Each structure stands twice: as structure tokens, then as C-alpha cells.
Amino acid sequence: MAEITPGRAYGFFTDTSVCIGCKACEVACKEWNQLPGNAPAFGDGYDNTGALDAQNWRHVQFLDQVPDRTENSGRGKAWLMMSDVCKHCKDASCLEVCPTDAIIRTEFDTVYIQPDVCNGCRDCVAACPYDVIEMDEHTGVAQKCTLCYDRLQGGMQPACAQACPTDSIQFGPLDELRAAARRRVGDLHDQGVPEARLYGEDDAVYGGLNAFFLLMAEPEAYKLPNEKNAVLPSRNNAGGYLAAFGTAVLAVLGGLLAFRKRRDPEPEPEGGEEG
Amino acid sequence: MTLAQEVQHFVRAPDWTWYILVYFFFAGLSGGSYVLATLLRLRGEPADEPAARLGYYAAFAALPVCPVMLVLDLGRPLRFWHMMWNTTPGDGGPVLKYWSPMSLGAWGLLAFGVFATVSFADTLVRDGHLTFLRRILAPLTGAVFTAAGSVLGLFVAGYTGVLLSVSNQPVWSDSWALGGLFLASATAGSAALLHVLLRLRPAARASRGKLTVAERLFAPLELALIVVFLLTLIPAGAVGTAFGMPWTLLWLLALAGIAPGLGGLLTSRLAVTGEGVTVPVAQASAVRALVWPLLTLAGVLALRAAVLFPVQ
Numbered sequence: 001m002a003e004i005t006p007g008r009a010y011g012f013f014t015d016t017s018v019c020i021g022c023k024a025c026e027v028a029c030k031e032w033n034q035l036p037g038n039a040p041a042f043g044d045g046y047d048n049t050g051a052l053d054a055q056n057w058r059h060v061q062f063l064d065q066v067p068d069r070t071e072n073s074g075r076g077k078a079w080l081m082m083s084d085v086c087k088h089c090k091d092a093s094c095l096e097v098c099p100t101d102a103i104i105r106t107e108f109d110t111v112y113i114q115p116d117v118c119n120g121c122r123d124c125v126a127a128c129p130y131d132v133i134e135m136d137e138h139t140g141v142a143q144k145c146t147l148c149y150d151r152l153q154g155g156m157q158p159a160c161a162q163a164c165p166t167d168s169i170q171f172g173p174l175d176e177l178r179a180a181a182r183r184r185v186g187d188l189h190d191q192g193v194p195e196a197r198l199y200g201e202d203d204a205v206y207g208g209l210n211a212f213f214l215l216m217a218e219p220e221a222y223k224l225p226n227e228k229n230a231v232l233p234s235r236n237n238a239g240g241y242l243a244a245f246g247t248a249v250l251a252v253l254g255g256l257l258a259f260r261k262r263r264d265p266e267p268e269p270e271g272g273e274e275g
Numbered sequence: 276m277t278l279a280q281e282v283q284h285f286v287r288a289p290d291w292t293w294y295i296l297v298y299f300f301f302a303g304l305s306g307g308s309y310v311l312a313t314l315l316r317l318r319g320e321p322a323d324e325p326a327a328r329l330g331y332y333a334a335f336a337a338l339p340v341c342p343v344m345l346v347l348d349l350g351r352p353l354r355f356w357h358m359m360w361n362t363t364p365g366d367g368g369p370v371l372k373y374w375s376p377m378s379l380g381a382w383g384l385l386a387f388g389v390f391a392t393v394s395f396a397d398t399l400v401r402d403g404h405l406t407f408l409r410r411i412l413a414p415l416t417g418a419v420f421t422a423a424g425s426v427l428g429l430f431v432a433g434y435t436g437v438l439l440s441v442s443n444q445p446v447w448s449d450s451w452a453l454g455g456l457f458l459a460s461a462t463a464g465s466a467a468l469l470h471v472l473l474r475l476r477p478a479a480r481a482s483r484g485k486l487t488v489a490e491r492l493f494a495p496l497e498l499a500l501i502v503v504f505l506l507t508l509i510p511a512g513a514v515g516t517a518f519g520m521p522w523t524l525l526w527l528l529a530l531a532g533i534a535p536g537l538g539g540l541l542t543s544r545l546a547v548t549g550e551g552v553t554v555p556v557a558q559a560s561a562v563r564a565l566v567w568p569l570l571t572l573a574g575v576l577a578l579r580a581a582v583l584f585p586v587q
Contacts, residue, residue, distance in 0.1 A: 100362075119354035120354075126289035126291075135290075226283065243453075244437060244455050244457075252429075255318070257545070262484075
């Protein structure tokens with residue numbers, strides 16, 4: 001691993017085509033970050049983590065597409081595994097709405113929640129389009145992947161990338177990762193795997209993701225919004241305030257009309273008053 | 276329509292529940308009451324002054340609940356002041372992000388609190404209490420002051436809807452009408468609140484007719500925004516989420532709350548007859564004087580619950 005220098009953009013390239021679903025990333029993450037984890041949930045598949053949350057900053061998704069009967073080889077698509085993580089978006093929804101400025105962009109170009117600044121308002125939870133952030137019930141602050149901010153400061157790569165036995169998780173300078181990803185997807189296409197695609201490698205979603213992916217199916221299969229749906233919370237500011245302003249004008253006009261000075265009420269004709 | 280063209284939400288709900296529901300309710304009533312009080316004083320006759328003062332009292336009474344609920348809802352309540360002061364080491368200072376409604380709202384609520392408190396003190400003075408404050412307050416509290424406070428009151432009543440929309444949550448972020456919807460419902464609810472409070476201040480009952488007419492005008496405004504809200508959800512395919520069972524019941528309660536106003540508008544239009552100014556409140560039927568306004572207030576609460584809970 002080359003030296004990690006502040007001021008340079010770093011990230012993850014998660015290549016799901018070589019993920020074997022071992023969850024070493026989850027374990028390494030919990031060990032390093034001292035996350036106690038949740039009680040495991042045993043469901044229908046191999047996923048007993050469930051989702052990214054305050055306790056799980058890496059989550060291996062298992063996409064079970066195994067057909068009921070064996071009709072063909074599956075071509076490596078029957079089981080899709082993907083080690084999900086905070087995307088460290090260039091245009092980050094969480095950072096945009098955070099009212100305390102607890103969420104910052106670090107000197108490594110990663111998105112970091114300062115635990116001593118966050119007050120647990122959960123606006124970032126409502127904003128994150130990837131279901132990454134959760135408020136921890138013990139600490140009372142929002143938590144997510146830090147891209148091992150502390151390890152980077154010490155010149156070490158993130159724990160998950162170091163633990164990954166297949167190099168599905170690669171850590172490095174963003175420009176180098178992007179070049180490697182483009183080579184990799186080109187190789188896969190050449191090998192007859194047309195479904196391989198990159199997500200977040202260019203600026204199509206949230207201005208580019210520092211943690212981007214090579215996927216083996218469309219993004220929405222992995223619960224990732226597609227380019228059209230990757231939108232920022234602030235898009236609704238103008239429309240929301242405009243509608244409120246229009247309503248306020250109408251309400252004030254209504255009040256002015258209702259409260260206007262009236263002439264003394266004319267005496268009602270005898271028996272002519274409605275009930 | 277293929278999957279890729281649909282509106283997609285892969286988000287976690289922020290768990291803004293009961294504390295926030297109560298906050299939305301009282302923020303709407305506080306801001307709305309302040310606005311109505313100002314309009315009554317500005318536009319009404321001298322006989323409407325007691326009702327205007329009642330409005331400023333109501334605005335102040337509804338206010339303290341708001342910050343308490345907001346603080347209790349935080350994961351770290353004692354850090355509530357981080358909303359206004361950035362404590363990042365080496366980068367500390369006041370923090371205001373106009374593009375984040377929660378940040379703007381924290382300051383807006385604080386500013387409105389100042390105006391509502393000063394207007395409350397001013398109202399006390401006008402009512403003959405704490406008269407030693409007169410010299411301090413008199414130069415402050417003219418029409419310009421209450422007009423500025425009313426702008427903040429309208430903001431406090433409406434920004435909460437914008438806050439929900441400025442997210443990536445289903446329903447909330449699929450519509451741009453929530454700020455207007457909350458604002459319209461807040462004005463209707465505030466008119467109903469003042470209507471109920473008339474019982475406590477006999478001198479204010481002269482304004483009963485005017486408040487009744489106001490309810491008749493705010494009701495169609497709220498109805499229109501409910502319709503707009505529903506229409507904006509259609510392209511996102513979110514109508515079922517927001518209006519399906521059991522939330523239908525809450526929407527029906529919200530509609531029931533504006534039914535008296537709509538009914539009054541249809542039958543009497545803007546005329547103040549029958550139980551308006553010409554009939555003393557003591558003779559008015561209990562239904563019109565109490566039950567209907569309370570139903571309107573229940574509708575204000577139901578409407579906010581029907582927006583908050585379906586996606587959480």
C-alpha cells in the first residue's frame with residue numbers, strides 16, 4: 001500500500017463479480033470500530049445482518065436468483081453478492097441537510113459524521129437515499145461507515161479492504177480505482193459478461209461516489225437508485241417554499257377579507273332569521 | 276412502465292413520531308394564532324381588540340411545547356444548541372444553512388419565539404398588567420413589529436412541511452405541497468382555537484362572527500391543498516401509501532374538521548347571520564361554539580399524523 005496522503009481523494013471500488021459472501025468485511029469492520037452489532041436475524045437466506053445501520057457499516061447483500069429447476073449454468077448470476085457500504089457521495093444528501101454541520105468532508109474526500117457534534121436529529125437518516133445511516137440507540141448519534149478515518153490518518157487502509165480475501169473490496173486513490181474499474185469492466189465484457197456495469201464511477205449519480213461498485217445486475221436489484229432517481233433533498237426547497245408562500249398569501253387575504261370592518265348589522269326581519 | 280422508470284426510494288425512516296407530531300400541531304397553532312391576532316388588530320374594529328389579544332395569548336401559550344418536544348426528540352437532547360452553534364473543533368461558530376429547512380427552522384422558531392414573547396408581554400401591558408414594561412415595549416410593538424412576527428409565524432406554521440419534503444422519503448419528497456398544506460391547516464386550526472377560547476374572554480366574543488367567516492375561508496384553502504397533495508403523489512405512485520387504510524380514517528377526520536367551515540361557506544357564504552355577531556355567545560348552540568372548533572383542532576392533529584406515520 002502506497003502512502004496515504006491528506007488532500008488526495010480516496011475511496012472503495014467494490015467489485016461484486018468476485019464477492020464470495022464470506023462477510024470478512026463485516027467482521028473486520030466491527031472489530032476495528034468496536035461495534036457490538038445486533039442480535040442476528042435468521043431468515044430465508046444467508047443474510048443475517050439485514051441492512052446497513054448504526055451497528056453494521058458493511059453489509060453483504062445476498063441476491064438469491066437461483067431458479068427452481070436447473071435449466072442452464074446460471075452464468076454466475078444465480079447468487080449475486082455485494083458488500084454494501086456508505087457511498088461517500090460527492091454530492092451527499094446527508095451532508096446537505098445536516099443542521100449541525102456534524103457531517104463533514106474530510107481531508108481524504110470522505111464523508112464523516114463527527115460523533116461529538118451530532119445531536120441525533122436524524123435529518124440525515126431521512127435524507128440518505130441508500131439507507132446507510134441510523135441513529136445508534138446507545139450513543140444517541142447518527143452512525144455510518146467512516147471509511148476508517150482513524151486508520152487513514154495512521155496510514156493504514158480501511159479494515160474491510162484489508163480483510164477482503166478476494167479483493168472484491170479495493171481501497172486506494174480515487175483516480176487509480178476508477179482506472180482499475182474501467183479496465184475490469186472492459187475485461188468482463190470481453191469475456192462475455194455483458195451485464196457487468198459500473199455504478200457511481202462517473203458523475204451520473206450524486207456527482208460520483210467515492211465508494212463505487214461493479215454490479216452484475218441493474219442498480220435497483222441491489223437497492224441502489226438509478227441515475228434518474230439519484231436526486232438530492234434540496235430539489236424540493238423551491239417548490240415547497242413556493243407552495244407555502246402561495247398558501248400564506250391566500251390565507252392572509254382570507255383573513256383580511258374575514259376580519260374587514262362591517263357596517264352595523266341590519267336588524268333581522270321578524271322571523272326571517274335562518275336557523 | 277418498467278422498473279427503471281419508476282420513482283425509487285431505498286431509504287430508512289427517520290423515526291420522527293409522537294414528539295414531532297405534537298410539535299407540528301403546536302407550531303401550527305402558535306404561528307397561526309399570532310397571524311390571526313395581527314390581522315384582527317390591523318383590519319378589525321376596536322371591538323376586535325380583545326380577540327386580537329386573545330390570539331397573542333394563544334400564540335404564546337402554544338409556544339413552549341415546541342422546543343420541549345424538539346429537544347426530547349433528539350438522540351442527544353443536551354446538544355440541542357448544536358443546531359445553532361457549530362462545535363467542530365477548529366471550525367466553530369454559528370451555523371445556518373438556508374437550504375436545510377431544519378437549520379432554517381431552528382433559527383425561525385427562535386426568532387418567532389422572541390416576537391411571540393414580546394407580543395405576549397405587550398398584550399399583558401395593554402390588559403393592565405406589568406405596566407412598568409410599557410415604556411420598554413411601547414416603541415417596539417407597533418404594526419411593523421407584529422407584521423414581522425406574523426411573517427415568522429407563517430414560516431413556523433409551514434416550514435415543517437417543507438422539512439419533510441426536503442428528504443428522500445417516499446410520499447414526503449414526492450410532493451411539493453406539504454408546506455402549504457400544513458400552513459393552511461394551521462390557519463384553519465388557529466381560527467378554531469380562538470373560537471374555543473372566546474369562552475374564556477367574554478369581551479372577545481364580538482369577534483365571533485369574524486372568526487366564523489375566517490373558518491369558512493380557510494377550510495376551502497385546506498381542502499384545495501389536500502387535493503393538490505394527493506395529485507402530486509400520483510406520478511410517484513404514492514397515493515396508496517399516503518391515503519390507504521388505515522390512514523384513510525385520519526384523512527376523513529381531517530376532512531370532518533373543515534366540514535363546518537365548508538358547510539358554512541355553502542349555506543351562508545360570508546354573511547354573518549344567525550349565530551354571528553348579532554347573537555350573544557351564550558345563546559349560540561353548543562355544537563357551533565365548542566364541538567365544531569374542537570373537531571377542527573382534532574382534524575389538524577389527524578392531518579399531521581396522516582402525513583407523518585404512513586411512511587414510518
